Amino acid sequence: MKIDNTQPLEYSTEQNEMNILGFWIFLGAEIMLFATLFTTYFIYADRTGSGPTGADIFEITPVLIETFLLLTSSFTIGLAVNAMRLQRKNATIAFLAVTLLLGAAFLSVEIYEFMHYYHVGAGLQVSAFTGMLLTTLGTHGAHVTFGLFWGLFILMQIKKDGFNPRTANKTFIFSLYWHFLDVMWIFIFSFIYLKGMM
Amino acid sequence: MEFFERFAVPHPSPLIYASMVAIGLTILAIILGITYFKKWGYLWKEWLTTVDHKRIGIMYIISALLMLFRGGADAVMMRLQTSVPDNGFLDAQHYNEVFTTHGVVMVLFMAMPFIIGMMNLVVPLQIGARDVAFPRLNALSFWLFFAGAMLFNISFVIGGSPDAGWTNYYPLASNDFSTSVGVNYYNWALQISGLGTLMTGINFIVTIIKMRAPGMKLMKMPMFTWSALITNAIIVFAFPVLTIALLMGTLDRQFGTALFTSTDGGMDMHWANLFWVWGHPEVYILILPAFGIYSQIISTFSGRNLYGYKSMVASMVIISLMSFLVWAHHFFTMGHDAFTNSIFSVTTMAIAVPTGIKIFNWLLTMWKGKIRFTVPMLYSVAFIPLFTIGGVTGVMLGVASADFQYHNTMFLVAHFHNVIIPGVVFAMLAGLTYWWPKMFGFMLNEKIGKWAFWFITVGFCFSFFPMYITGLDGQARRMYTYSEATGFGPLNMLSFFGAGLMAIGFVIIVYNVLYSIKNSPRNIGNDPWDARSLEWATQSPVQSYNFPVTPEVESADALWDQKKKGSQIFKGKVEKIHMPNNSGLPIIMSGIMFVFAFSFVFYIWAGVIISAIAFFACMVYRTFEKDDGYYIPVSEINETENKNGGAN
Numbered sequence: 001m002k003i004d005n006t007q008p009l010e011y012s013t014e015q016n017e018m019n020i021l022g023f024w025i026f027l028g029a030e031i032m033l034f035a036t037l038f039t040t041y042f043i044y045a046d047r048t049g050s051g052p053t054g055a056d057i058f059e060i061t062p063v064l065i066e067t068f069l070l071l072t073s074s075f076t077i078g079l080a081v082n083a084m085r086l087q088r089k090n091a092t093i094a095f096l097a098v099t100l101l102l103g104a105a106f107l108s109v110e111i112y113e114f115m116h117y118y119h120v121g122a123g124l125q126v127s128a129f130t131g132m133l134l135t136t137l138g139t140h141g142a143h144v145t146f147g148l149f150w151g152l153f154i155l156m157q158i159k160k161d162g163f164n165p166r167t168a169n170k171t172f173i174f175s176l177y178w179h180f181l182d183v184m185w186i187f188i189f190s191f192i193y194l195k196g197m198m
Numbered sequence: 199m200e201f202f203e204r205f206a207v208p209h210p211s212p213l214i215y216a217s218m219v220a221i222g223l224t225i226l227a228i229i230l231g232i233t234y235f236k237k238w239g240y241l242w243k244e245w246l247t248t249v250d251h252k253r254i255g256i257m258y259i260i261s262a263l264l265m266l267f268r269g270g271a272d273a274v275m276m277r278l279q280t281s282v283p284d285n286g287f288l289d290a291q292h293y294n295e296v297f298t299t300h301g302v303v304m305v306l307f308m309a310m311p312f313i314i315g316m317m318n319l320v321v322p323l324q325i326g327a328r329d330v331a332f333p334r335l336n337a338l339s340f341w342l343f344f345a346g347a348m349l350f351n352i353s354f355v356i357g358g359s360p361d362a363g364w365t366n367y368y369p370l371a372s373n374d375f376s377t378s379v380g381v382n383y384y385n386w387a388l389q390i391s392g393l394g395t396l397m398t399g400i401n402f403i404v405t406i407i408k409m410r411a412p413g414m415k416l417m418k419m420p421m422f423t424w425s426a427l428i429t430n431a432i433i434v435f436a437f438p439v440l441t442i443a444l445l446m447g448t449l450d451r452q453f454g455t456a457l458f459t460s461t462d463g464g465m466d467m468h469w470a471n472l473f474w475v476w477g478h479p480e481v482y483i484l485i486l487p488a489f490g491i492y493s494q495i496i497s498t499f500s501g502r503n504l505y506g507y508k509s510m511v512a513s514m515v516i517i518s519l520m521s522f523l524v525w526a527h528h529f530f531t532m533g534h535d536a537f538t539n540s541i542f543s544v545t546t547m548a549i550a551v552p553t554g555i556k557i558f559n560w561l562l563t564m565w566k567g568k569i570r571f572t573v574p575m576l577y578s579v580a581f582i583p584l585f586t587i588g589g590v591t592g593v594m595l596g597v598a599s600a601d602f603q604y605h606n607t608m609f610l611v612a613h614f615h616n617v618i619i620p621g622v623v624f625a626m627l628a629g630l631t632y633w634w635p636k637m638f639g640f641m642l643n644e645k646i647g648k649w650a651f652w653f654i655t656v657g658f659c660f661s662f663f664p665m666y667i668t669g670l671d672g673q674a675r676r677m678y679t680y681s682e683a684t685g686f687g688p689l690n691m692l693s694f695f696g697a698g699l700m701a702i703g704f705v706i707i708v709y710n711v712l713y714s715i716k717n718s719p720r721n722i723g724n725d726p727w728d729a730r731s732l733e734w735a736t737q738s739p740v741q742s743y744n745f746p747v748t749p750e751v752e753s754a755d756a757l758w759d760q761k762k763k764g765s766q767i768f769k770g771k772v773e774k775i776h777m778p779n780n781s782g783l784p785i786i787m788s789g790i791m792f793v794f795a796f797s798f799v800f801y802i803w804a805g806v807i808i809s810a811i812a813f814f815a816c817m818v819y820r821t822f823e824k825d826d827g828y829y830i831p832v833s834e835i836n837e838t839e840n841k842n843g844g845a846n
Binding site: 019025028037043049125127129135149150 | 331332396399400403404407408409434435436437438441442443445446449453454455456457459461462463464465468472475814818821822824
């Protein structure tokens, strides 16, 4: 395996470069996935049948908490990658751990939020609007859940093996994924919640 | 016993019982055969766990051919049923299931794997690479496709086939109107194989962008590689739409949501929109690689370089963008306003322009060329006029106001078979014959191949041209029978006759393969067709590492340059070659995915949970696994090259 030392560790082999490019293309596919969800949601937003509307069920407090948690975690994953570039192993692990904790906290609030919707009569089966709302949020939440496990296993590998082209590459790709989820959340926050509350 | 009742077929008939017996016996025969010849170890080590793009390509093509016969059997049953008025061979429900599975199998489990198989075989060789960017992922793509295909195919003996058409429109596909588990099968089989296809898309884009031989600029890539790049870009942007559509369908059918219903705010039309936002680009996913194959073949057998290379590339890029802007022409009659219909009518007609440019480029490539009418060239030459007829009838269908006459008639059926069969199927048969020596080191018999070509081509014309007439006279598609008073009888009989000719043609191809395995000469050299591009510069069949030395190229016709201008492709010294290790993980993960989806289809939640955990465990294993591949030493490369009389 040829290692190019002029590049950051995560780009240092040909395979690493291909992994990163491949992941960017995967994110392109993910954008299409979420674009389809958003489009469908906007079409369904007013199709509430006999169920509640968005303005009836949305509450700003949990949503704001979720937003702060996820945005902060996006910042800390950036710090983790920065620490990795500086070859600071413990700092990287610490920032990664904080990121995952923030992610777990986000997920807990989201689960609370889902239970709230269920209690106020906005379950999955009530109307096209509730079905699509929960599908869109649920797809994002499932991505975060998957990311939590993925990040945890990468953290374990850094702890065990330190920085090498493999672990650095994985950490960097994970950071791309995490930032992406954050960007999707900004769309959800603005166009599902804020627009829905207006 | 109650548990097993769910697996019963809802509308059994002697035909289905016969198929059950046939499937059971075939599986038994295969297992016994492999055990008797002690081939399990060989099969596992060399094929089931392989990550070699060439072998994966061959497995894709074998699956595609099997599915071609499955879908072909469906087709012949339909033609037989409609060959005479008031026929009682199939009842209405069975006919619904047959046209549904015919469509799904032919598009997703025959044409798609055939195309992806061709890409697997040819693209890394054409760009001078040792493998694809992610060999392990490539194996996973194949096995996921295979799991999806098998899941779909067992539906007609376990639980019942989908019966809402390959387009699966709601509300017809909802629990109310499609009461068996058939549409669950549809959702999950497409979901799994779609996942595999998406991974293929990413894999090949990275491969083509990052792994080209030195000197091969983007505009010096062979045309098939260009078509593969653009096709995979369409795959990456179109398939996620299908993923969501299928997810919504699953939620509606299995979790009681109201997304595609006509109550509680649901919108059944939205399925049609999502389906065709994926479905129309899918049409171009099928046809663009076919265009690439024709470009290679026509250029080779005309002895000339491809006319209008740049316009070929430009037109494919334009087609790929426009393919996302025409979807509503599939349902002009479903109540859009006139303005919407006009827009989609115009985009639909406009997309014919870049396609027309390509037709003229092929004609001008042949102009003043010294044409050799080999089997691949015959298919390519027949493709041009037949596809043009299909294209012109497509523009007719694109006229929104006129479409009210054609919609849902046999005219439409004739049109899309007229583009798909001469377009895609002919291209695959041509490509298979063309690249066969590269795969296996011997050629298919030309004389027998020409017989097959004539049977298939003439059979095609007899099958589908009569449908234009019956369609214009008002014969609806998907109707299992018609009365004698309609007068459709004789033309439908003619179609059945044509279908028979085509079936004979495909049997001849099978015979040709068997005949050529036995009788074709083996030492055919690297370049039996006197071809032009890089894949013909290495041995036939290709060694595991593809090229002993990294090739360097000056144009899209690298081998032609070497033959005519004396430029050297292989300049460097032989060095040790890095190769990826085989892995059993892809087939195991796909097997688990099969169990997951099968359990989901039948609401067996224990199976769903256990297989989901098992799949997750495989992913965890993968992330902790360290696999750096291995090196083939120089001595071994030299030995292989000398033994086979290779490029050095």
